[in-house]
Amino acid sequence: KQEVTQIPAALSVPEGENLVLNCSFTDSAIYNLQWFRQDPGKGLTSLLLIQSSQREQTSGRLNASLDKSSGRSTLYIAASQPGDSATYLCAVRGSNYQLIWGAGTKLIIKP
Amino acid sequence: ETGVTQSPTHLIKTRGQQVTLRCSSQSGHNTVSWYQQALGQGPQFIFQYYREEENGRGNFPPRFSGLQFPNYSSELNVNALELDDSALYLCASSRDGMNTEAFFGQGTRLTVV
Numbered sequence: 001k002q003e004v005t006q007i008p009a010a011l012s013v014p015e016g017e018n019l020v021l022n023c024s025f026t027d028s029a030i031y032n033l034q035w036f037r038q039d040p041g042k043g044l045t046s047l048l049l050i051q052s053s054q055r056e057q058t059s060g061r062l063n064a065s066l067d068k069s070s071g072r073s074t075l076y077i078a079a080s081q082p083g084d085s086a087t088y089l090c091a092v093r094g095s096n097y098q099l100i101w102g103a104g105t106k107l108i109i110k111p
Numbered sequence: 112e113t114g115v116t117q118s119p120t121h122l123i124k125t126r127g128q129q130v131t132l133r134c135s136s137q138s139g140h141n142t143v144s145w146y147q148q149a150l151g152q153g154p155q156f157i158f159q160y161y162r163e164e165e166n167g168r169g170n171f172p173p174r175f176s177g178l179q180f181p182n183y184s185s186e187l188n189v190n191a192l193e194l195d196d197s198a199l200y201l202c203a204s205s206r207d208g209m210n211t212e213a214f215f216g217q218g219t220r221l222t223v224v
Contacts, residue, residue: 004153034213043201043217089153097167098144099213101153
């Protein structure tokens, strides 16, 4: 049974710092991994999608990596801004169609 | 290209009642999936519809049911509501295939009292 873990559960850093969020999964048989952002009480905004055959994806200040063999993905945020404050979730898609989710990392960027 | 929209945004129901939540998928998408998200947790998969047929289901009881229409919009129905059904219900749409990106609506906040 696939399990997804995100560490840390919460993170508070000063504005301008570069930071890394971690996501680990127990079953390497995945189709893809997706990172999302969720603002309080809101829906999910897709940030990056990494296919199982890819090693990384970049979008602006965000870079996500995938190491399928070790069951790990990282989301790197460069030059953090207060507007980056949100909960970040990772989800993996396996052969049974569904996305399996971590519980998220709550990120606070202090001005 | 229009995004995924859900209605209503908020809803309060009494235990034992029935509720219908609606989702309009993103233009060009034929797959819709529904998730339940309790406070402080990651979403849990309820089911998925592909071209009007259910093709995947999570660990939810039969009182959670759904439909997908020819225009690929979808409904989630929950019968005999329980207090624990209070959650954010999220709808996602994607193009067919396993490797495509999922796009989510803003969710429906259901409160059962």
